[in-house]
Amino acid sequence: xxxxxxxxFPIIKTILDGTAWALLNKCFPSFLQYFHIPHVVETFETSxxxxxxxxxxxxxxxxxxxxxxxxxxxxxxxxxxxxFRDPDTILSTHEARVMNGSRLMWGPYxxxxxxxRYGSDWKVVKTSYAIKGNQALSxxxxxxxxxx
Numbered sequence: 001x002x003x004x005x006x007x008x009f010p011i012i013k014t015i016l017d018g019t020a021w022a023l024l025n026k027c028f029p030s031f032l033q034y035f036h037i038p039h040v041v042e043t044f045e046t047s048x049x050x051x052x053x054x055x056x057x058x059x060x061x062x063x064x065x066x067x068x069x070x071x072x073x074x075x076x077x078x079x080x081x082x083x084f085r086d087p088d089t090i091l092s093t094h095e096a097r098v099m100n101g102s103r104l105m106w107g108p109y110x111x112x113x114x115x116x117r118y119g120s121d122w123k124v125v126k127t128s129y130a131i132k133g134n135q136a137l138s139x140x141x142x143x144x145x146x147x148x
Contacts, residue, residue, distance in 0.1 A: 013079065019034050
């Protein structure tokens, strides 16, 4: 592992831990601080651009509702790989598990993120979810419920 990649792990861990906390505690401002708007969200079914903070907050609220509906108590996300594309861009893959106590609710599924540096802040600009077997979560991420 290159020194550069080793230095990226704390950045990714901060993002993964911070976003998990924000989702579980329904704290949108804490969640938002880790993302750049516009933000690209991809699933197997589609790719969408979340263009406004309001649209991103709707997505956040839909996710937290889905998690709450199923009694989610923890989001376990482990970084699998990290690589600098250039000095201001990190590519990271993590594995996500959605838990209810010690019971695995959904996952594991891989998530690829592109993170860019804006000044001294690192922001997620694109997230690709490889979710199989959970159509409701995939539909939420793809924006299907925004059209209903």
